[in-house]
Amino acid sequence: MQLIDGADFDEAFRKYCDVNPTPVSWREINRDEIPQDRTYRNAWRDTGTAIEHNMTHARGIHMDRIRRQRDRELVKLDVPFMRAMESGNGAEKAIAGQKRHLRDLPANFDLTSATTVEELSRLWPEGLPRDRPN
16 A cells, blocks of 8 residues: 655656556545554555554564564573583573573464454563564
């Protein structure tokens, strides 16, 4: 979906078509139809009468955020894990358990209970620091 702002719609539409495939359809919308929260902007879908969130896509966006934060936390554990391995004090098992828990988060964390993006935004794995939405 491409949003074109401004009075000269025809010129903007021609420019858009010059660099993009010919659109299947288009419609003019009012500014108040555009959702204020842009957190899940890439999940917006135009139903023909309203702009709504495709929850399957929104869940994918949210899980990607969880994965990015999880990856940051995994990197933070690499040095302590190596130091524990070198010291031989047995602490590497605990760190390995933390890393395993983080790696398993995407498979074990269920987002399907969320039916709105507001509910989805509240779902976050316990113990994983919250990232900032892009």
